[in-house]
Amino acid sequence: MLTVACAAALAPSLDAHVRLITSQGYELRWGIPAKISIVINQTGSDNITDGSHVTAIQNAIRAWNQAPGSAARLIENTSAAQRARTDWPNDNLHLVYFDENGSSGYFPNGTGIVAITPVWFTASGVISDADILFNGRDFNFTTRGAYGCFDVQDIATHEIGHLLGLDHSGWAGATMYPYVDTTIILHRSLSMDDVCGLRAAYPSTNFGSLSGVVRRSNDSFVEGAHVVARDAFGRPFAASLTSSLGFFTLRGLPVGDYTVYATPLDQPVSAHNLSGPHGIQTNFQTTVFGSYSVPTLANKSIGNVSVAADTTLALGRTTDDFPLRCILGRTRAVTLHGAGLAPGSTLECSDPGVTITPIAWNWSQVSFDVTIPPDAAVGHVDLTAVNASGERSTLVAGLEITPPDPTVTSVTPSRGSIHGGEFLTIRGTNFGRGAQVVLGAKVYDEGVSGGCTVVDSTTIQLTTVRNAFGVRDVIVIDKSGVEGRLANGYEFRAVPSITTVFPSSGYAAGGTVLVIRGQDFIEGCTVSIDGVVQTAVQFASSSKLVVTTSPGIPGGPYDVEVRNPLNETANALFMYWSDPDPIVQSLDPASGPSEGGSVVTVHGANFTATCDVYFGADPDTGLGGALAGGFEFIDADTLRVVAPAFAGGARSVIVRDAFSNQAGVAAAAFEYQSPDKGGGGCAMVRTTGGDSPFRGASGFAAIALACAWLAWRARAARHEIA
Numbered sequence: 001m002l003t004v005a006c007a008a009a010l011a012p013s014l015d016a017h018v019r020l021i022t023s024q025g026y027e028l029r030w031g032i033p034a035k036i037s038i039v040i041n042q043t044g045s046d047n048i049t050d051g052s053h054v055t056a057i058q059n060a061i062r063a064w065n066q067a068p069g070s071a072a073r074l075i076e077n078t079s080a081a082q083r084a085r086t087d088w089p090n091d092n093l094h095l096v097y098f099d100e101n102g103s104s105g106y107f108p109n110g111t112g113i114v115a116i117t118p119v120w121f122t123a124s125g126v127i128s129d130a131d132i133l134f135n136g137r138d139f140n141f142t143t144r145g146a147y148g149c150f151d152v153q154d155i156a157t158h159e160i161g162h163l164l165g166l167d168h169s170g171w172a173g174a175t176m177y178p179y180v181d182t183t184i185i186l187h188r189s190l191s192m193d194d195v196c197g198l199r200a201a202y203p204s205t206n207f208g209s210l211s212g213v214v215r216r217s218n219d220s221f222v223e224g225a226h227v228v229a230r231d232a233f234g235r236p237f238a239a240s241l242t243s244s245l246g247f248f249t250l251r252g253l254p255v256g257d258y259t260v261y262a263t264p265l266d267q268p269v270s271a272h273n274l275s276g277p278h279g280i281q282t283n284f285q286t287t288v289f290g291s292y293s294v295p296t297l298a299n300k301s302i303g304n305v306s307v308a309a310d311t312t313l314a315l316g317r318t319t320d321d322f323p324l325r326c327i328l329g330r331t332r333a334v335t336l337h338g339a340g341l342a343p344g345s346t347l348e349c350s351d352p353g354v355t356i357t358p359i360a361w362n363w364s365q366v367s368f369d370v371t372i373p374p375d376a377a378v379g380h381v382d383l384t385a386v387n388a389s390g391e392r393s394t395l396v397a398g399l400e401i402t403p404p405d406p407t408v409t410s411v412t413p414s415r416g417s418i419h420g421g422e423f424l425t426i427r428g429t430n431f432g433r434g435a436q437v438v439l440g441a442k443v444y445d446e447g448v449s450g451g452c453t454v455v456d457s458t459t460i461q462l463t464t465v466r467n468a469f470g471v472r473d474v475i476v477i478d479k480s481g482v483e484g485r486l487a488n489g490y491e492f493r494a495v496p497s498i499t500t501v502f503p504s505s506g507y508a509a510g511g512t513v514l515v516i517r518g519q520d521f522i523e524g525c526t527v528s529i530d531g532v533v534q535t536a537v538q539f540a541s542s543s544k545l546v547v548t549t550s551p552g553i554p555g556g557p558y559d560v561e562v563r564n565p566l567n568e569t570a571n572a573l574f575m576y577w578s579d580p581d582p583i584v585q586s587l588d589p590a591s592g593p594s595e596g597g598s599v600v601t602v603h604g605a606n607f608t609a610t611c612d613v614y615f616g617a618d619p620d621t622g623l624g625g626a627l628a629g630g631f632e633f634i635d636a637d638t639l640r641v642v643a644p645a646f647a648g649g650a651r652s653v654i655v656r657d658a659f660s661n662q663a664g665v666a667a668a669a670f671e672y673q674s675p676d677k678g679g680g681g682c683a684m685v686r687t688t689g690g691d692s693p694f695r696g697a698s699g700f701a702a703i704a705l706a707c708a709w710l711a712w713r714a715r716a717a718r719h720e721i722a
Contacts, residue, residue: 018166018167018168018169018170018176018197018241018274019165019166019167019197019200019201020119020162020165020166020167020275021125021167022121022123022124022125024123026123026124026125027125027165027201028119028121028125028127028165029125029126029127029165029201029202030072030126030127030164030165030202031126031127033071033072033073033201033202034071034072034073035073035075036072036073036074036075036094036163036164037074037075037076037077037094038061038074038075038076038077038094038095038096038160038163039076039077039082039083039085039093039094039095039096040053040054040057040058040076040083040095040096041083041084041085041086041095041096041097041098042054042080042083042084043086043098044098045098045100045134045136045140045141045152046098046100046136047136047140047141047142047146047149048141048142048143048152051441052143052144053098053141053143053152054441055143055438055441055442055443056143056151056152056153056156057096057152057153057156058076058443059153059157059188059436059438059443059477060153060156060157060160060188061074061076061156061160062443062445063157063160063175063188063189063190064157064160064161064164064190064198067190067194067195067198067199068195069195069198069199069203069204069205069207069252070195070198070199070201070202070203070204071202071203071204072164072198072201072202074160074164088104088131088133089129089131090129091120091128091129093129093131094129094130094131094163095131095132096131096132096134096156096159097131097132097133097134098133098134098136098141099133099134099135099136099137100136100137101137102135102137102138104133106118106133106135107133107135107137107138111135111138113135114134114135114138114139114150114155114180115132115133115134115135115155115158115159116132116133116135116159117130117131117132117133117159117162117163118130118131118133119162119163119165127165130162130163131163132156132159132160132162132163134152134155141155144473144485145185147182148182149182150180150182151182151184151185151188153185153188153481154180154184154185154186154187154188154481155180155187157175157187157188157189157190158175158176158177158180158187161175161176161194161197162176164198164201164202165201166194166197166198166201167274167275168269168273168274168275169191169193169194169197169239169269170193170226170239170241170265170269170396171191171193171236171239171269171380171396171397172268172269172316172320172322172323172395172396172397172398173186173191173322173323173324173380173397173398173399173400174187174190174191174193174194174380174397175187175188175189175190175191175194176193176194176197177269177322177323178269178273179268179318179322181321183321184321184322184323185481185482185483186323186325186400186402186480186481186482187481188477188481189479189480189481191236191379191380191397192235192236192237192238192379192380193236193238193239193397195252196237196238196239196250196251196252196253197252199251199252200251200252203252206297206298207251207252207253207254207297208253208254208255208294208295208296208297208298208299208300209249209250209251209252209253209294209298209299209300210229210249210250210253210258210260210292210294210299210300210301210302211247211248211249211250211299211300211301211302212227212247212248212260212289212301212302212303212304212305213242213245213246213247213248213303213304213305214227214242214246214248214262214305214306214307215246215304215305215306215307216284216306216307217306217309221242221244221245221246222242222246222262222281222284222307223242223243223244223245223246223279223280223281224241224242224265224271224279224280224281224282225241225242225246225248225262225263225264225281225284225307226239226240226241226262226263226264226265226396227239227240227241227242227248227250227260227261227262228260228261228262228263228382228394228396229250229253229258229259229260230258230259230260230261230350230382231256231257231258232256232257232258233351233377234259234349234350234351234352234381234382235350235351235377235379235380235381236350236380236381236382236396236397237253237258238250238251238252238253239396241265241280242262244279249299253294254294254297255294255295255296255297256293256294257291257292257293257294258291258292258293258294259288259290259291259292260288260289260290260291260292260302260305261286261287261288261289261394262284262286262287262289262305262307263286263287263393263394263396264280264281264282264283264284264285264286265280265282266282266314267314267316267317267318268316268317268318268320268322268395270282283310284307284308284309284310285307285308285309285310285311285313285391285392285393286384286392286393286394287305287306287307287308287392288392289302289305290302290305308391308392311340311387311391311392311393312339312340313338313339313340313341313345313385313387313391313392313393314338314339314340314393315336315338315341315366315383315384315385315393315394315395315398316336316337316338316383316395316398317336317337317338319337320336320337320398322398323380323397323398323399323400324336324370324398324399324400325399325400325402326354326370326372326399326400326401326402327372327401327402327403327404328372328373328374328375328376328378328401328402328403328404329372329373329374329404330371330372330404331369331370331371331372332369332370332372333359333367333368333369334367334368334369334370335365335366335367336365336366336368336383336395336398337364337365338364338365338366338385338393339363339364340363340387340391340393341361341362341363341364341365341366341385342361342363342387342388343361343362344361344387344388345358345361345366345385345386345387345388346358346385346386347366347368347383347384347385347386348383348384348385348386349370349381349382349383349384349399350381350382350383350384351376351381353373353376354370354371354372354373354376354381354399354401355369355370355371356368356369356370356383357369357370357371366385370399372401376401377401378400378401378402378403378480379400379401380397380398380399380400380401381397381398381399381400381401382394382395382396382397382398382399383395383398383399400480402478402480402481402482403430403432403478403480403482404429404430404482405430405478405482405483405484406428406429406430406431406432406435406476406477406478406482406483406484407428407429407430407484408426408427408428408474408475408476408484408485408486408489409427409428409429409486410426410427410428410486410489411424411425411426411427411474411486411489411490412424412425412427414489414490414491415490415491415492415493416464416490416491416492416493417492417493417494417495418466418467418468418469418492418493418494418520419466420463420464420465420466420467421463421464422463422464423461423462423463424461424462424463424464424490425459425460425461426459426460426461426462426474426476427458427459428458428460428476428484428486429457429458430457430478430484431454431456431457431458431459431460431476432454432457432478432479433446433454433479434446434447434478434479435452435454435460435476435477435478435479436452436476436477436479437452437460437462437474437475437476437477438473438474438475438477439462439464439467439472439474439475439490440467440468440470440472440492441467441468442464442465442467444462446460450463450465460476464492467492468492469492469493469494469520469522469564469565469566470491470492470566471488471490471491471492471566472488472489472490472491472492473485473486473487473488473489474486474489474490491566493566493568494520494521494522494564494566494568495520495564495568495570496518496519496520496521496522496525496562496564496568496569496570497518497519497520497570498516498517498518498560498562498570498571498572499517499518499519499621500515500516500517500518500620500621500622500623501514501515501516501517501560501572501573501574502514502515502517502620502621502622502663503581503622503656503661503662503663504573504574504575504661505556505574505575505576505577505660505661505662506549506574506575506576506577506581506662507549507576507577507579507580507581507662508551508552508553508554508576508577508578509551509580510548510549510550510551510552511548511549511581512548512549512581512662513546513547513548513665514546514547514548514549514574515544515545515546515547515619515620515621516544516545516546516547516560516562516572517543517544517620517621518543518562518570519542519543520542520564520568521539521541521542521543521544521545521562521564522542522564522565522566523539524539524564524565525537525539525545525562525563525564525565526562526563527545527547527560527561527562527563528559528560528561528563529549529550529552529558529559529560529561529574530552530553530556530558530559531559532550532552534547534548534549534550535550536548536549536550544620545562552576553576554576554577554578555575555576556573556574556575556576557573557574557575558573558574558575558576559571559572559573560572560573560574575660575661577660577662579606579608579660579662580605580606581606581662581663581664582604582605582606582607582608582611582655582656582657582662582663582664583604583605583606583664584602584603584604584653584654584655584664584665584666584669585603585604585605585666586603586604586669587600587601587602587603587653587666587669587670588600588601588603590669590670590671591670591671591672591673592643592670592671592672592673593672593673593675594645594646594647594648594672594673594674594675595645595675596642596643596644596645596646597642597643597645598642598643599630599640599641599642599643600628600640600641600642600643600670601634601638601639601640602638602639602640602641602653602655603637603638604637604638604639604655604664605636605637606636606664607633607635607636607637607638607639607655608633608636608657608659609633610657610658610659611631611633611639611655611656611657611658612627612628612631612655612656612657612658613627613628613631613639613641613653613654613655613656614626614627614628614652614653614654614656615628615643615644615646615651615652615653615670616644616646616647616651616652617652617654618652619652619654619665619667622654622656622663622665625651625652625654626644626645626646627644628641628642628643628644629641629642629644630642639655643670646672647672647674648672648673648674649671649672650668650669650670650671650672651668651669651670651671651672652665652666652667652668652669652670653665653666653669653670654666
């Protein structure tokens with residue numbers, strides 16, 4: 001049978017971070033983590049018409065793929081056929097899909113769910129399918145910071161964490177923090193808790209760990225305590241939840257010194273935010289156990305540790321904007337909500353270089369200034385409130401230190417070919433190491449082949465690659481996730497060129513079928529002859545246009561102009577004649593041997609004694625082919641020729657007037673038969689099994705569906721994404 005749960009049961013013991021787990025306690029995982037296929041639906045959100053949702057989601061994929069120490073890799077399937085699919089429940093498709101009408105069934109009316117990741121798995125915890133669904137019916141999405149819209153990259157990064165098997169984090173600043181806001185984009189970059197969670201699930205190398213057992217003063221075990229390790233610089237590094245027997249392991253730790261403490265999940269993250277019924281106990285206060293060394297890449301036990309008695313003191317609520325962004329070299333005024341924030345309390349930051357200046361305590365909130373040194377390391381820091389009795393409450397990773405937003409002031413040159421190869425210099429401010437440049441459908445990463453080079457804080461250089469035509473924003477994204485953009489900063493130009501116009505002459509009364517071959521034709525381009533815009537233009541491809549000519553004036557040669565939507569043009573020549581074009585209607589016989597020699601009667605109209613007949617020429621260009629022999633003009637409707645030798649297959653027949661160059665074309669009109677023609681074949685049959693509710697999980701005892709969710713933190717109401 002199938003069960004549906006928004007969280008799985010708590011395992012007997014838990015690794016770093018919080019993992020999605022089965023009711024039997026198995027942690028969810030991919031069987032082949034190095035090759036996790038993922039497909040981005042091409043349609044995307046109805047709020048985003050330029051296809052930029054693809055680049056945003058690719059950036060989210062990249063964030064997880066670049067997590068150090070993990071063997072997990074998401075491999076994007078970019079085939080057009082896969083991107084066109086919408087059958088997300090299919091096991092062989094792991095799709096990122098925008099549900100614009102609620103057809104998935106996961107977004108009931110009035111829900112606050114912004115996005116959801118259904119995860120299918122076997123009884124042993126091996127993931128068989130996972131898909132990411134955005135709630136496009138009830139919410140709006142953006143890739144350009146549009147007001148009141150959710151950032152696609154921010155949300156996609158969170159949901160991909162669920163697809164990889166991670167549950168929500170107890171860190172207020174983590175990517176896997178369970179609430180999202182339209183004003184926040186910092187979940188784009190992973191916290192160390194996210195990284196360590198992925199390391200624990202899919203390690204690619206050895207790390208150290210700290211383990212222990214959390215008890216109360218009466219020696220009873222504490223279940224579901226949030227245990228955190230801070231590094232020597234006061235930055236939170238890894239976390240774990242204790243089991244029913246108080247046991248924890250903090251994994252993914254490099255050699256070094258760490259301060260270990262436990263804090264209750266009693267807001268802003270609580271048991272409600274974890275996917276399933278957990279035994280989360282919160283009747284204790286934040287307690288620092290001490291400093292411990294990880295001397296080798298192995299486990300070190302810190303033994304039994306005890307938490308202090310409960311307190312009503314609490315710092316941080318879901319109504320606060322987490323993470324609270326603090327910018328290098330600046331001071332920010334902050335107000336945090338909570339409980340028991342009495343006058344006379346103090347506020348501490350885990351990083352001693354950060355200055356906290358309390359302004360007002362008001363029991364349910366505290367206001368203070370945060371000053372960040374200009375040379376501070378970016379990343380998350382803890383805040384701890386301490387009341388007059390010495391009781392403590394720590395907000396884990398509540399502040400995130402970032403550089404200032406990049407600004408993009410100019411791009412030189414500001415235009416170039418859609419084929420790429422243009423060397424660009426981007427100028428602005430606050431460009432940092434590890435930056436990305438997004439230009440159209442391409443992301444240029446610093447330091448990788450085909451990427452960009454951060455010359456200094458004001459200059460980035462790159463060489464463009466092929467892109468779709470049009471005017472594009474130039475976006476610089478810092479590795480913290482903050483960005484700057486120059487709107488419409490670069491234009492990919494599609495300068496068309498014409499290689500052939502066939503036929504090169506036509507009937508002045510109109511109706512000549514004219515094929516223009518070349519390159520870089522853009523859908524929506526116009527064609528004019530002698531300044532007259534042609535009304536019947538078929539865009540066959542970027543290298544082929546088919547025009548049924550409008551009436552013109554006999555004479556010429558006249559200018560043929562192809563004009564792309566951004567006014568780039570290409571030109572060629574064409575003539576009008578008073579006589580109608582030759583027309584090829586049928587051949588008798590319509591086949592013959594490849595060595596030639598067949599006497600063929602060509603039936604049609606408007607033939608003249610100056611016509612030539614070609615077999616096998618390119619029907620689009622008139623080039624190539626072989627001239628028929630034995631030409632005999634019977635009348636204006638009939639010609640008789642001897643078919644030339646030609647390779648086997650269906651070949652065109654073209655009647656072209658040698659004087660006017662008007663032509664009639666019959667594509668694939670004559671079948672050349674090879675003397676050794678024959679054959680046989682075999683059939684390949686695709687078989688499928690019978691219908692099953694287990695969706696391809698045959699051989700496993702059970703399958704469950706976990707819905708990993710993210711909630712929209714709102715001041716007046718709570719809205720969740722699962």
